[in-house]
Amino acid sequence: MKIQRACAVGLAVLAAWAGTASAQPASYPNQxxxxxxxxxxxxxxxxxxxxxxxxxxxxxxxxxxxxxxxxxxxxxxxxxxxxxxxxxxxxxxxxxxxxxxxxxxxxxxxxxxxxxxxxxxxxxSPLILTVKPTLNVQSVKEVIDLARQQPGRLNYSSGGNGSTSHLASELFKDLTRTSITHIPYKGGGPATLAVASGEVDLGFVDIGVAVPMIRAGRLKAVAVSGSARSPVLPQVPTVEEAGVPRFESxxxxxxxxxxxxxxxxxxxxxxxxxxxxxxxxxxxxxxxxxxxxxxxxxxxxxxxxxxxxxxxxxxxxxxxxxxx
CATH class of the missing domain: 3.40.190.150 (Bordetella uptake gene, domain 1)
Structure with missing residues (x-):
């Protein structure tokens, strides 16, 4: 009888514990x-x-x-x-x-x-390589040519040191053998506005933030960083399509x-x-x-x-x- 009683108590405790455990997901969240x-x-x-x-x-x-x-x-x-x-x-x-x-x-x-x-x-989300409206380039090739003609003169914005846009830009520089100066900002929004305002020459920026500015003529779209074209800007080629092999970010x-x-x-x-x-x-x-x-x-x-x-x-x- 003692063994049966002990087993019954043990089962009751386990049942109560299981009930509490199963109730936890239902009680979350409560704030x-x-x-x-x-x-x-x-x-x-x-x-x-x-x-x-x-x-x-x-x-x-x-x-x-x-x-x-x-x-x-x-x-x-x-x-x-x-x-x-x-x-x-x-x-x-x-x-x-x-x-x-x-x-x-x-x-x-x-x-x-x-x-x-x-x-x-x-x-x-892919990034999009954009340039300020007054920069006389229309393609990736023209960006590369201008950067090579005047090493270090062009600059680019990023969402901050170590951001995806920073690494994408450095990869672009390495693969194209160009010298472009890095200007870091605190986030993708400010980095995009810096290109639109002409504060910097170009930048791999957040496509969602850039699209309205591109459509309004405040930015020029050059290429997207992904492995495929963006459905938002289907006319804009990928960086790899534009002549930079192995580029994807x-x-x-x-x-x-x-x-x-x-x-x-x-x-x-x-x-x-x-x-x-x-x-x-x-x-x-x-x-x-x-x-x-x-x-x-x-x-x-x-x-x-x-x-x-x-x-x-x-x-x-x-x-x-x-x-x-």
Missing amino acids: TIKLLVGWTAGGATDLLARQLATHMAKQLEQPVVVDNRAGAVGTIAHSEASRAKPDGYTLILATNSTYAIAPHLIKPLSYGPDALAPIALVGT ATKFALFAPAGTPPAVIERLAEAVRSVQKNDELKDRLRQQGIELVATGPAELRKDAADDLAKWGRLIRERKLSLD
């Missing part, structure tokens, strides 16, 4: 979620974050508030996210410049490669939570992202901004992030790139 963005307002990451926040809030039935913490190639926000309580109420929409490029260029970092838990790869946007966040919460968030990615109206709207929504879960993002970390590391070492 506002903060979505960190490591870039200034107006850039591609910020634009996507605000769309994502709006639609995730509907799925999760709780507010999702974007909090811009710009600086240091997004690593300030990344560091804050890594220190946050792992309860699912602090997330970060990061770019590959932060989780795959910065670790090779910024040392020491306040966080390691396992400081954040992957949730989902949300989207990708794109910005990736990925959602992370602090390491140690319960798997059930991670899955709840991943499910919300998948629901967002099935929204055809949103997909079309973002496509017009140059962003393609993708559907991957935590495991796929973990592998993709590791692959990108290795890829950019090889490039940085081979090209001997630095923040100097």
Whole structure:
């Protein structure tokens, strides 16, 4: 009888524990979620974050508030996210410049490669090589010719030291054997405005921010950085099409939570992202901004992030790139 009673008590405890565990996902979330963005307002990451926040809030039935913490190639926000309580109420929409490029260029970092838990790869976007309207070039070949004729005279903007636009530009310089001076800005929005205003000559900039300026005649589009033409500007060739073999670069946007966040919460968030990615109206709207929504879960993002970390590391070492 004692054994039977003990077993009964044990089963009751296990049942209660299982009930509590299964109830945890249902109780999450029950308060506002903060979505960190490591870039200034107006850039591609910020634009996507605000769309994502709006639609995730509907799925999760709780507010999702974007909090811009710009600086240091997004690593300030990344560091804050890594220190946050792992309860699912602090997330970060990061770019590959932060989780795959910065670790090779910024040392020491306040966080390691396992400081954040992957949730989902949300989207990708090519950059677009643009020039100021007064620069007398219309093609990649003409940019290269002018840069070679006057080494060091031309300058380019980027979203910051170590940003995707910085690395894309340095790769372009290396493959074309040109000398173009780097002028870093704090985010894709300011970097794009710098070209439009004539403050700098050219730049690989966020396509979503650049398109309205291109259509208004404030920027000239020369080429896109991706492996295929953008449906937003189908008449604009890729850099490789325009005569620079092996050139390809794109910005990736990925959602992370602090390491140690319960798997059930991670899955709840991943499910919300998948629901967002099935929204055809949103997909079309973002496509017009140059962003393609993708559907991957935590495991796929973990592998993709590791692959990108290795890829950019090889490039940085081979090209001997630095923040100097």
